[in-house]
Structure formats: C-alpha cells, structure tokens
Amino acid sequence: MNSLPGISLPDAGRPTLLRHAPPGWQPYIQLARLDRPIGWWLLLLPCWWASLLASNSLHVAPNFWHLGLFLIGAVAMRGAGTTYNDFLDRDIDAKVERTRNRPLAANRISPRAAALFLAAQIGVGLAVLLCFNRFTIVLAPVSLLIVAVYPLMKRVTFWPQAVLGLAFAFGALVGWAAETGSLARPAVLLYAGGIAWTIGYDTIYALQDMEDDLIAGVKSTALRFGGHVRQGVGLFYALAFALIGAALYAAGAAHGAALLGWLCLGVHFAWQVWHLDPADGGVALKLFRSNRDAGLIFAASLAVQALL
Known part of the structure; x- marks a missing residue:
C-alpha cells in the first residue's frame, strides 16, 4: 500500500515527526502513535509511580x-x-x-504489514521484560490478556474505559514487582487508583467522538454519563486521589515531597473537572493531554522523596 505524505490525524500533536519521516515510515509512525506520545506517557507513569513508591518504602x-x-x-x-x-x-x-484516516482504515498499509509490525514491537517489549526479575517476567504478560479483549469491549459495554484502566494501570503492579520481587498492599491500592484515573481521563477523551460513536454503534462512559459527565469524571478522579493517597500511606511515604506531589495531583484533577466542557472537543483533548503533566509532577515528587 502506498502512503500519502503528510497525513496528520486530528488529535495528533505537532506533525514534526511525520514531516521529517520518509513517506514509507509514516503509516507505521501513526500505527504506533509515535506522533501522539501522550498514550505511552499514560502507560509509563503508573510504572514509574510504583517503582518510585517501592524505592520510598524500601528507603x-x-x-x-x-x-x-x-x-x-x-x-x-x-x-x-x-x-x-x-x-x-x-x-x-x-x-x-x-479516525477515518488511520493507516489501516484508509488502506494506506496492508493488514499483513501491520501484523509484522505488531510482532516486532512485541519483540522489543519482550527483550525489555527479560531484564527484570523472575516474578515480574511471569506477572507482566498477564496484562496482554486484558489488551487482547479491550478493543472488543466498546461493542458490548458502556464501560470500555474500565477495561482500558485494567491494562494501562497494570504498570503499577509491574513497577512494584520489579523493585521488590513480589506484590503488596501499596501496589494493589496504586493499581486501583490508576484504574480510576484512567476511567476519568479516557471519559474526557471519549467526549470527542460521541456523535460518531452513536452512528457507529460504539459505546463509552462518555455516552453512559450523558449530561452528568462532569460528575462522573469528578467521581472517578476523587476515587483515584483517595486510592493513590492510601497507597502512599500503606508504603510509609505519606510525608514530605511525596505528600506534596499527591496534593498537587488532586488540585490538577479538580482543575480538569472545573474546566470540562462536554460540548467542546478541543478542550477535552487539552484536558486529556494534561494528565501527562499531572502524572509527571507526582512521579517527580516520589523521586525527590526517595533521594532525600
């Protein structure tokens, strides 16, 4: 399949990477969402949180x-x-x-080429996984089962965001296991908090697609909450804040820089809910992306506390 140079998807960031990449690479960049790094940031942050929380717990x-x-x-x-x-x-x-200009939807890349690219990326992930302890090597692949069913959930339930949370927050378990070789209450609480956080931010993200989702028969929490979407997001953000705080307390890290970072995280959640406009997709995308900054602030606070 021939690629079309310079096609940038509506929710992509600055198209710098696409502009400088050879035309043949562009569909693969878009398949992996390398032009939209917010996705891997949100997958990474629970790993960092848990690893740094374990460092605090272990002193x-x-x-x-x-x-x-x-x-x-x-x-x-x-x-x-x-x-x-x-x-x-x-x-x-x-x-x-x-999404109609995504490489596979627009026939800019063949399903076979996409499958080979998928295998290559899994190979990189496996190489990384083998650098950790045995418990982590056994634990991490469990998340692949969740990833496998997630794309199907939007067809059968209004809660695909909850399944996404199970997958995206799984790093909270993996990050803790990598440092300790086991699981404990702080990791489980952090995982639960990460699930609630994911439901909140992905509901905001889903606001961009509500009209098209109705036409395509796709379900989401944004459609389920309807006119109460702000309250729904606020509820899950409050739950995330409480569970993450409980994880800090259980790990013996609810003090100093870590405590301050947790409070800043809560303020950021409140700021998002306050500015949420269900009718404005542009605002929804901006708020969704801001979760990277919120997560980095909390991660930095955990790192500072561990260093101190």
Whole structure:
C-alpha cells in the first residue's frame, strides 16, 4: 500500500515527526502513535509511580536503570496495543471522522504489514521484560490478556474505559514487582487508583467522538454519563486521589515531597473537572493531554522523596 505524505490525524500533536519521516515510515509512525506520545506517557507513569513508591518504602534511591527500561517498554507496548487495536477496528475507524484516516482504515498499509509490525514491537517489549526479575517476567504478560479483549469491549459495554484502566494501570503492579520481587498492599491500592484515573481521563477523551460513536454503534462512559459527565469524571478522579493517597500511606511515604506531589495531583484533577466542557472537543483533548503533566509532577515528587 502506498502512503500519502503528510497525513496528520486530528488529535495528533505537532506533525514534526511525520514531516521529517520518509513517506514509507509514516503509516507505521501513526500505527504506533509515535506522533501522539501522550498514550505511552499514560502507560509509563503508573510504572514509574510504583517503582518510585517501592524505592520510598524500601528507603533506597530510585532505580534509574529500571525507570529507563520502563520507558522503552512503554513506547513499544503502547505501539503494539494501538497497532492491534487499529487492526481489529479498521472497519469502525473508517466510519468515524477522527479516525477515518488511520493507516489501516484508509488502506494506506496492508493488514499483513501491520501484523509484522505488531510482532516486532512485541519483540522489543519482550527483550525489555527479560531484564527484570523472575516474578515480574511471569506477572507482566498477564496484562496482554486484558489488551487482547479491550478493543472488543466498546461493542458490548458502556464501560470500555474500565477495561482500558485494567491494562494501562497494570504498570503499577509491574513497577512494584520489579523493585521488590513480589506484590503488596501499596501496589494493589496504586493499581486501583490508576484504574480510576484512567476511567476519568479516557471519559474526557471519549467526549470527542460521541456523535460518531452513536452512528457507529460504539459505546463509552462518555455516552453512559450523558449530561452528568462532569460528575462522573469528578467521581472517578476523587476515587483515584483517595486510592493513590492510601497507597502512599500503606508504603510509609505519606510525608514530605511525596505528600506534596499527591496534593498537587488532586488540585490538577479538580482543575480538569472545573474546566470540562462536554460540548467542546478541543478542550477535552487539552484536558486529556494534561494528565501527562499531572502524572509527571507526582512521579517527580516520589523521586525527590526517595533521594532525600
């Protein structure tokens, strides 16, 4: 399939990467969402949170080698997940304005080429995984089962965001396991908080597609909440804030810089809810992307506390 140079999707960031990439690479960049890094950031942050929280609990310095491995793994596995998602959703994507120019939906790349690209990305993720301890190597692949069913959930339930949360927040378990070789209450609480956080921010993201989703028969929490979407997002953000705070307390890290970072995270959640306008897709996209900054602030606070 021939690619069309310079096609930028509506919710992509600055098209710098696409503009400078060879035309033949562009469909693969878009399949892996490398032109939209917010996805791998949101997959990475629970890994960083958990790794740094474990460092605080163990009273050791952050494991920067592991933090770097999580970065590589998040980019690779986010790309694998979106490639798989686009492979299954290519017919639905063709009916939705925001997604109709995706490489598979627009026939700019063949399903076979996409499958080979998927295998290559999984290979990178596997290479990263083998750098961790045995418990983590056994634990992490469980998330692939969740990833496998996620693209199908929007066809059968108004809660696909909850399934996405199970997958995206799984790094909270993996990050803790990588540092401790086991799971404990702080990791489980952080995982639950990450699920609630994901439901909140992905509901905001889904506001962009409500009209098209109705036409295509796709379900989402944005449609389920309807006119109460602000209250729904606020409820899940409040739950995320409480559970993440409980994880801090359980790990013995509810003080100093970590506590301040948690409070800043809560303020950011409140700011998002306050500015949410269900009728404005542009605002929804801006608020959704801002979760990277909120997550980085909390991660930085955990790193500072561990170093201190």
